[in-house]
Amino acid sequence: MHLTEKRIGFIGTGKMGESLIRGILASHSEITLNASDVYKPALERLNNELGINVSTDNTETIGDSDVVVLAVKPQILKSVLAAIKDSITADKLVISIAAGVPVAAIEDELNEGTRVVRVMPNIAATVAEAASAVCAGTNATDEDMVIALEMFQSIGSAITIPEKLMDAVTGLSGSGPAYIFPVIEALADGAVHEGLDRANAITLAAQTVLGAAKMVLETGMHPGELKDMVTSPAGTTIRAIRTLEESGIRAAFMNAVIESSTRSKELGN
Numbered sequence: 001m002h003l004t005e006k007r008i009g010f011i012g013t014g015k016m017g018e019s020l021i022r023g024i025l026a027s028h029s030e031i032t033l034n035a036s037d038v039y040k041p042a043l044e045r046l047n048n049e050l051g052i053n054v055s056t057d058n059t060e061t062i063g064d065s066d067v068v069v070l071a072v073k074p075q076i077l078k079s080v081l082a083a084i085k086d087s088i089t090a091d092k093l094v095i096s097i098a099a100g101v102p103v104a105a106i107e108d109e110l111n112e113g114t115r116v117v118r119v120m121p122n123i124a125a126t127v128a129e130a131a132s133a134v135c136a137g138t139n140a141t142d143e144d145m146v147i148a149l150e151m152f153q154s155i156g157s158a159i160t161i162p163e164k165l166m167d168a169v170t171g172l173s174g175s176g177p178a179y180i181f182p183v184i185e186a187l188a189d190g191a192v193h194e195g196l197d198r199a200n201a202i203t204l205a206a207q208t209v210l211g212a213a214k215m216v217l218e219t220g221m222h223p224g225e226l227k228d229m230v231t232s233p234a235g236t237t238i239r240a241i242r243t244l245e246e247s248g249i250r251a252a253f254m255n256a257v258i259e260s261s262t263r264s265k266e267l268g269n
């Protein structure tokens, strides 16, 4: 059974729900997507723009779906689960993308034996470049994991991890795009300071980040080695590297990942 043979229902069409919907539709235009949310205008916009089925009734979306993606805030997940419990019949696979919320907490709210998979994707799903990590719940079958991986690999890259690493992944790739957007803006600011126009500065900054990321992924070389390839003796780059190191750039990014992971753990308590 392939992903395209499944009907997928989204509970919550906020930032991440919409991002996943757009990414999945871009790679599987023929797939059946259903979505519900409490905010009707957003649903109507998605229906108009993307032609997906929408409802303000979660149970209707679940009834029409084989795979149910939970894309509501972690803080309200428990109450949403209590309300939909009886619609989640044994034939359905539940996928939660909620930060911090352990599989066990989800399974506790649903009927015994419910198949749950937990995923941490990121907002780059919108452009099919998400970095996702997937782990199986107690009752998830091998086929469930294949379906989940197929879904998240169709919108970027996806790996399987043990659940204990989900908070680390949340701190790194789940929250990560938000660390990089200000970097791109700040790089562009520097070039604007030196006289470049804003639009070209943003294009060059974003392409620089994209190109550097692609080199790490495609060459398999260590990032330090790649950095050395740019850094000529007594050249321009090493002057910039010194000032970045003086600013504590490495500690800043390490601490960002650790802080987000810590918050993810808090959300699970």
Ligand SMILES: NC(=O)C1=CN([C@@H]2O[C@H](COP(=O)(O)OP(=O)(O)OC[C@H]3O[C@@H](n4cnc5c(N)ncnc54)[C@H](OP(=O)(O)O)[C@@H]3O)[C@@H](O)[C@H]2O)C=CC1
Pocket: 011, 012, 013, 014, 015, 016, 017, 036, 037, 038, 039, 058, 070, 071, 072, 073, 074, 076, 080, 097, 098, 099, 120, 121, 122, 123, 174, 175
């Ligand atoms: N944003 C991101 O980059 C990422 C988010 N996540 C996870 O994805 C989940 C969603 O996050 P995000 O999209 O940012 O949050 P949003 O608040 O943007 O989206 C949640 C949506 O759910 C709606 N909603 C609230 N109550 C219900 C309900 N009872 N039934 C159906 N829909 C409801 C909200 O409506 P209203 O706003 O009117 O309350 C909102 O539209 C979270 O669990 C988060 O941890 C994971 C990875 C990345």
Ligand SMILES: O=C(O)[C@@H]1CCC=N1
Pocket: 099, 170, 174, 175
């Ligand atoms: O900020 C958050 O809580 C969510 C989870 C990961 C990214 N955004």
